Amino acid sequence: QFPFGRRLPCDIYWHGVSFHDNNIFSGQVNKFPGMMETVRKITLSRAMRTMQDLFPLEYNFYPRSWILPEELPLFVAEVRMMKDSNPSWKPTFIVKPDGGCQGDGIYLIKDPSDIRLTGSIQSRPAVVQEYICKPLLVDKLKFDIRLYVLLKSLEPLEIYIAKDGLSRFCTEPYQEPSLKNLHQVFMHLTNYSLNIHSGNFIHSDSVNTGSKRTFSSILCRLSSRGADVKKLWSDIISLVIKTIIALTPELKVYYQSDIPAGKPGPTCFQILGFDILLMKNLKPVLLEVNANPSMRIEHEQELSPGVFENVPSPVDEEVKVAVIRDTLRLVDPQKKKRKDTHNCILFLRDSLLGVVSAFCIIWSMKDKQHKHHSLKLS
Ligand code: ADP
Secondary structure, three states, X not given: OOOOOOOOOOOEEOOOOOOOOOOXXXXXXXXXXXXXXXXXXXXXXXXXXXXXXXXXXXXXXXXXXXXXXXXXXXXXXXXXXXXXXXXXXXXXXXXXXXXXXXXXOOEEEOOHHHOOOOOOOOOOOEEEEEOOOOEOEEOOEEEEEEEEEEEEEOOXXXXXXXXXXXXXXXXXXXXXXXXXXXXXXXXXXXXXXHHXXXXXXXXXXXXXXXXXXXXXXXXXXXXXXXXXXXXHHHHHHHHHHHXXXXXXXXXXXXXXXXXXXXXXXXXXXEEEEEEEEEEOOOOEEEEEEEOOXXXXXXXXXXXXXXXXXXXXXXXXXXXXXXXXXXXXXXXXXXXHHOOOOOOOOOEEEOOOOOOEEEEEEEEOOOOOOOEEEEEEEO
């Protein structure tokens, strides 16, 4: 740590929040310029919309979204049109303030007229999105998946997906949204930061019980029930790659402006947190991408009223230590000097008219096994 500035150049720079240093001329930085802006809710929705317009089937893993306030009239008109053409359609929508996190300011509505346009949080720009009403439940609870993805390089595009992630559970049994339960955040929102305040939250020392579990423990359970876990993984990998492809043009603009080609500068890599919801039919849906996923491996425990202590969280430790360790191994400059011996590189060839093929690796250096996956984007 260099609280008073750095004296010597480093091989790897680990910045806390964003790429912010113009005085780095070599080495690698753990943030891409502009990543925070690129994955904000509105920017992400715009990027996904562009791709949905071009490749509607390939990008159907992102819920239909509208940007507020500018697309409010469009939202109202489109919902009215869909309701007219299908009177039995009883949708629910989720409104999420732009730049918000940890469930801050989020609410569910049944009708466009329920959008709150006044008040400090409500007047902020936001995304309104189709609410996924039939999520996969485990123990009658809604949960989402946090997957860690290493964007190792933009050009060539190299993506690694951690083999294990976290499953974060709601703390009230799930019911499909109705006017009666729309406000019950412990039933509808899976955010750890919200559910930790529920009396039902369970901190567990085991990876397959409690309110935060490993994703692999969920996969085991699904597999024992006969689910096609291989197909699920391949859908998730495809979702991750397509999302990064959608973000790439914007990221390249930031990159070229902050680190112009030909000038000495660092290269960048970044760990991203992908939040994914599984539908009842096991289809993965992208909720959001986090540029700064929490890497905490402890949680706070209240010893006595008002007195807190940090205690280790075995589930977080199991997943996150592996992510950081493997990231450091993958960006290890010594390894680069020895010539990159990995054959586990995501490799993307694109041509405007042809087919885009992407090969991606689920990474797990722990057991030294690399699984190769391929998919085709038409
Ligand atoms: P934040 O950045 O505030 O956490 P998210 O987009 O992750 O915002 O949404 C918070 C939570 O709301 C998610 O973890 C998920 O449980 C729920 N959620 C978000 N979008 C949807 C959706 N389209 N359908 C169903 N649930 C959603």
